[in-house]
Amino acid sequence: MQIQSSNTKIDYLCPKLVGVNSRNLIRFDWAIKRLLWNKANFTVLEGFLSELLNERITIETILESEGNQEFENDKFNRVDILVKNSKSELVIVEIQNQNEYDYFHRMAYGTSKVITEHISVGEPYKNVKKVYSVNIVYFDLGQGDDYIYYGRTDFIGIYKKDKLKLSEKQVEILGKNEPFEIFPEYYVIKVNQFNDIATSTLMNGYTT
DSSP states (O other): OEEEEOOOOOTTTSOOOTTOOGGGOOOHHHHHHHTTTSGGGHHHHHHHHHHHHTSOOOEEEEEOOBOOOSSTTOOOOBOSEEEEETTSOEEEEEEEOSOOTTHHHHHHHHHHHHHHHTOOTTOOGGGOOOEEEEEEESSOOSSOSOSEEEEEOOOBOTTTOOBOOOOHHHHHHHOOSSGGGTSOEEEEEEGGGOOSSOOSOTTTTOOO
């Protein structure tokens, strides 16, 4: 897993209103949980995800976001928003206000659970869904100075330091160019580290 950070501004997504009483502050977590469930507002969520993932995202539907328990003592997987895009990929959007020291574990559990819940017995493994995990946190998760962090899975040679790639046959069969396109990708947006003044859109200057 490689973690990279962005040097961009995303204030237009999670604005902080300067000089406004806290009771009048409209926070992004409130808006996305209450507003974006309405299909008429899909364009707002599509615009946010398109900027973050750096590609045009079209939402097909917002899915049931509470997973089922396979066993009596299984842990529920309740996410804030789970959407399917036009490529049948799944996007988890989580908004977390309270500090959780094991939040990275929660991210891993959430993507794993969503993957297993969207494949049936007997299906080939190539049907495993691509999952994006977008985490908007209002607490200081981990240590770092940036406010957008990106993580994906790459396989790097221990001795020769080369990156493991897919074979030509795998590219043909799977429709993927690199292994990381198969595994979940993670975004962490640390709201409390934004500047108050919006100077650019989300992806200006974004590099992966």
